[in-house]
Amino acid sequence: MSALVNAFTLLCVAAGIAFYAAGTLGLVRLSDTLSRIHALTKADNLGLALIVLGLLPQAASLLDGAKMVAVWLLAQLASGAVAQVMAEAVMAEAVMAEAVEVGVASAPGDGPT
Amino acid sequence: MTGVTLFGLAGAILAGCGVYGLLSAGGGLGRILGFNVLGGGVFLIFGAVARRGAAAGFHADPVPQALVITGIVVAFCATALALALLVRLREVEAGPAPDDGKRETER
């Protein structure tokens, strides 16, 4: 029984790592920031979900299992919101760059390099 | 070679990196970051020492660990104060901005 549970854990964890690897590859290979955001959030969701699913049978108590699920839920929430926040940041950066070009504003943290 | 020694050696190298950052940075922010990297390395050496001192049923000696917790908080305070000084210095160097106060009031 325990061998079976362990096999399940390892299988799920391996699949989770594969998703992380795919997300990393997407992050590196995709060409623009917005598509990279997409790749990142997919990896986060599925990779972490599979790892949590695999480790749930290893939890020593109900509280530990609940904590693992809470970790996944929090990470879901964060990755969804981060995708939006970062997309906004990219837009804002573009707006700021335009403003600098026409001389309205000085870009933050941009010095005479 | 155990994992603990490995972390101790890593701490030593991190401290070296921090010293390099402190000496070679082009501006104040780089120096502040270098100082923090240096601190992280020194804390990690503390961690290795604490882990080696595992005894009496504890996984590690709690005294160095407690010191490091205090240290992290104090290092953060020093960092934030240094950053505030840096920002103020930049404002002073940029010269008086008479409309600054007015714009703040409008917020």
Next chain:
Amino acid sequence: MARRMADLLFAAGTVLLLVTAAGLAALWRAGGRDADRMLAIQLLGSAGIAVLLLLAPAMGDAAILDAAVLLALLAALAACAYRASIGASAGAARPARGAPPELRRP
């Protein structure tokens, strides 16, 4: 058996850490924008959560899960701070705080 399981979990953590770090390094050196680097750090944070989850059974210490919860809770903090550090809202071009560039140079 338990010992071998722990070893395998450590191995999984090592692979996960190295894979995401390799991606981070590749992206870091590729010379894109800082937003891409922020995303890479975000991925490292997510991998860090997974590594902590793996370490909890591998080291046999359930309290490590608390660290994972903390990391997941604070995962969005850096991205929000990054967003706030850009300044202007996405809709309108607002001048940055402080003086225009020609006043800034002494």
Next chain:
Amino acid sequence: MSLLFDAALCLLLVAGALGVVTARGARRAVLAFIGYGLLLGLAWVRLDGLDVALTEIAIGSGISGVVLLRAVRAVPEAPRPGTRPLAALLSVGVAAALSVMVLALPEPAPTRAHDVAAALPATDLGNPVTGVLLVFRALDTLLEKVVLLLALVGVWALSRDPSWSGRPAPLSSEPASAPSAFLARVLAPVGLLVGLYLLWVGADAPGGAFQSGAVLAAMGLLLLMGGQIRPPRTSSPRLRLLLLAGPLGFLAVGFSGWATAGVFLGYPPGWEKPVIIAVEVAITISIAVTLCLIVLGPPSAEEGT
């Protein structure tokens, strides 16, 4: 196998540190530093220092990242000079000297764990690190609260004269972006729960006043960045009371120690644990508020706005 994991982690730590000190551009260096803090947190987990790992993750990576990114916005980056051979030589020397010291650490390792184990039952605490922080080296912790306050006074002292006692500049862009507002509204209650949980279990398991205060401060920052709350007026008496609750409560317990236990910072016999927890609650509140305000920086808006 765990040795391989440790080796990989150490390698990444060194790479991260090099990334911080050789980054071109201030914001890039700050981003590398956030990753470096995260890896340090993992290293502390491997060193069986979970209390430290929690602190490092919350303060060393999380809140430090916020204050650094805020500073990047205001400080134009200076050009980084090329490699400095002399600086490199000196830092290699420092690293080598420290490495030799690490390898020459005495065997068997000196430790105070036995003393802590012998004295801990009297405090009724289960977490030795909390015991050291709040009982055996309570004076350090008390003085550290004072250092926190001094740092805040230092930051406030950098304000312009007319804005003294006004509000610090807001953290959010205006109006706050919708996703950060959503995140703040959803995460802040969860974070409050996690903070209180860490404070509660801190007596017996990893956690405690510092970690809890840091989590609460991070939640405060999320609320500020999401535009859910405004930075408070620094002259507000209620705010100042919150700032002083920890140090003054700790001091009051310290002085009453002369009456109840015959020594400064002694806890009344039989009442150790309730008093320790009361002190922890007070300093948690003060730590959370102080950390938040230190990040916010000096007041910049004028009185009466």
